[in-house]
Amino acid sequence: MSLKTFQLPFGQFVLKGDRYKTKCETVVLHGAGKSSRARFSRLRESLNDHDIPSASFDFIGHGETGGDISDSTLHGRTDQAAVVIRHTCIEPLTLIAASMSGYTAIKLTEVFAVSNLILLVPAVYTPRAYDLSFGSEFSTTIRAPGSWQNSDAFGIMSEFKGNLLVIAAEVDDVIPSEVIERIYASATNARSRRLHIVPNSRHLSLFPRDQDFLLVRNMIIEVCRNGRDNKSVLAPG
Numbered sequence: 001m002s003l004k005t006f007q008l009p010f011g012q013f014v015l016k017g018d019r020y021k022t023k024c025e026t027v028v029l030h031g032a033g034k035s036s037r038a039r040f041s042r043l044r045e046s047l048n049d050h051d052i053p054s055a056s057f058d059f060i061g062h063g064e065t066g067g068d069i070s071d072s073t074l075h076g077r078t079d080q081a082a083v084v085i086r087h088t089c090i091e092p093l094t095l096i097a098a099s100m101s102g103y104t105a106i107k108l109t110e111v112f113a114v115s116n117l118i119l120l121v122p123a124v125y126t127p128r129a130y131d132l133s134f135g136s137e138f139s140t141t142i143r144a145p146g147s148w149q150n151s152d153a154f155g156i157m158s159e160f161k162g163n164l165l166v167i168a169a170e171v172d173d174v175i176p177s178e179v180i181e182r183i184y185a186s187a188t189n190a191r192s193r194r195l196h197i198v199p200n201s202r203h204l205s206l207f208p209r210d211q212d213f214l215l216v217r218n219m220i221i222e223v224c225r226n227g228r229d230n231k232s233v234l235a236p237g
Contacts, residue, residue, distance in 0.1 A: 001053055008057075008087055010080055013071075016064040017057025020044075023090045026054040026224065029081055031099030031121075036063030040098070046217050052224050054096070055088040061134070070135045074100075074125060078107045085112060092162075094224050099123055099174070099203070102183075106153045109160050116223050118165045121175050121203050122183060124153035148179055157186035164193040165223050167206065167216055174203040192226070194219070 003018045017037060026047070028040050037056040044054045059077055061069030072080075081104055085093065092115040097105035102122020109117065126147045132138040141147060157164075164187045168180045184195045196219060198212050207213035 001048060006057075006088065008083055010060070010083055013060050013065060013067050015057050015060070015080055015084060017055060017084060017088070019055035019088050020048050020053030022088075024053050024055040024088060025090055025092070026052055026094040026096065027081070027085055027089055028054050028056040029095065029097040029101035029104055030056070030059070030062065031101055033099075034062075035098070038063060040096075042213070043096075043217065043220075047220065047224075050221050052094075052221065055084065057084045059101075070133050073133055073138075074103065074130045077101070077104045078111075081105075081108060082111055094118065096120070096220065097122065103151075103153055106156050106160075106183075109162075110156060114160070115162045116165070116226075117160060117162055118167070118220055118223060119183065120167045121169050121172060121206060122166065122180070123175055124148050124151040124179055124183065126150055127152050148176075154182055154186040157183060157190075158188055160187055161189050162191055163223050163226060164190045165219055166193075166195045167219075168195065168197045169201040169203050169206055170197050170199050171201065172203045192223075194223075 001020045003020060005018045008015045028044055030037050030039055036058045047054060058065035059080055060067045060072040092113040094116040095105040095108060095114055096118040098120040100123050102119040103124050105117060125142055129138055129141045132141060166184050187193045198206055201208055
């Protein structure tokens with residue numbers, strides 16, 4: 001299967017993405033900063049070679065979608081992802097999400113049936129930041145010491161009944177290890193859960209060696225295949 005591009009209107013913007021087939025079970029959500037869906041091309045291509053086709057897109061302020069990042073919010077990212085999922089995917093879903101989009105993916109489990117939740121160096125946020133435009137006020141809010149501790153993400157995770165895979169960096173100067181540990185610990189009702197820390201890795205360099213990439217890819221394949229065999233988790237949250 002080859003990639004086919006799509007464009008979806010979202011307010012004054014046009015979300016641009018691509019997919020390996022018309023209706024995918026898997027969607028890949030990129031992080032913040034200078035990230036875009038292109039960062040996950042290698043992973044998506046490799047998964048597609050193992051019969052796991054995916055869809056992905058660039059959030060507002062990123063990649064081909066473009067626009068100003070200040071025109072979006074965490075809430076907006078959830079809504080953007082939901083529009084893409086409804087257009088390109090079928091449930092139950094596999095959500096693969098990195099960094100900021102870890103929080104987005106967790107929020108999406110309240111909206112869609114999700115069999116597999118795969119979080120790469122995931123972030124979570126205080127609800128106070130959810131509707132703040134990305135900019136100085138947002139940055140000040142999320143950088144307040146311990147602001148993440150009252151995140152609604154943990155309550156949402158406690159209701160998740162699918163398979164959870166969390167991939168963390170050994171040396172992460174962006175996401176505190178306590179965040180990773182609490183996400184994992186909160187998933188008390190998950191059908192399965194696994195936490196893997198990639199050795200000698202960092203937030204922006206999660207796979208320093210090819211063998212690290214291949215190991216995580218194989219973990220994702222295993223989770224996805226197990227999820228296909230167990231689709232009894234049909235209701236969100």
